[in-house]
Amino acid sequence: MQTQIRTAERTPFSLDDDQSYARWRANKLAVAGMPEAVVIQDPGELAAKERQALLRGAEARNFTLFRVRRPAMDIEASLRAFGRRLGLLDLDQNLCAEDSGITAITVKQTNTDKPYIPYTDRPLGWHTDGYYNAGHQQVRAWLLYCAQPAAEGGTNDLFDHEIAYIRLRDENPEWVRALMAPDALTIPRNTEQGQQIRPDHSGPVFSISPTDGSLHMRYSARQRNVIWRDDADTRQAAAFLLDLFQRGDDHIYRYRLGPGEGVISNNILHRRDGFRDDPASGNKRLVYRARYYQRLPAATEY
């Protein structure tokens, strides 16, 4: 109990503590510009220096880009080892994950009633991963690794969710309060072939981890199949975010992953452009993804 109280006192995310927030905000906004990719020789055998550089980058921006010098033959095994070495242990098993928990995202048929957008060449809107998961299975980190880019397109936009929090709180702290309500955002149940495979999930957009005081965001910009809490502050906060994505922000980073490149992240906001594959020339987009229930550890913990 004592620990929890201390954590709550330290957090810049308390709406009653403007001083901690101001200090934290200044440090956050001082980190600007696209980060350099951390070069990794072999993700299956991550060196201590490489690991430090990855974790330090994630501490500053909640994501780090990396570039692999020698891609492994068994990509999935090497990515699993990579995650483990970074301190990420629990893989989120989803509907379409292969057995290993590493998901190959590429254009393919899925056994679902409607085409599942990640497995098409269509654009993917702003979201954090696992926004449709139950409260106790929130995705706190993910990694993406590009084995093969598309012939054209497929660029990602990346936006630290803590910066989104700052933009909202600076505009109106009541919007942040509204988004922390336990029923701020509901994802209605999902049925496949008449069978319910997921119940309704209500939860906050922003929440603070009781274990480490970090900020978590659960969000989807989709307009259908999401239910925002029906009050003025929630509606205005949701509209503000959509407008922010339209207007742009100098902390939104646009990056097209090349072969052997990837991102690790504390589940920041992201989206993907549509793309065009050209399988005849071998340019068929293939990106591996892993999701974790825990966040990347602090660099200093190693």
Ligand SMILES: [Fe+2]
């Ligand atoms: Fe995603």
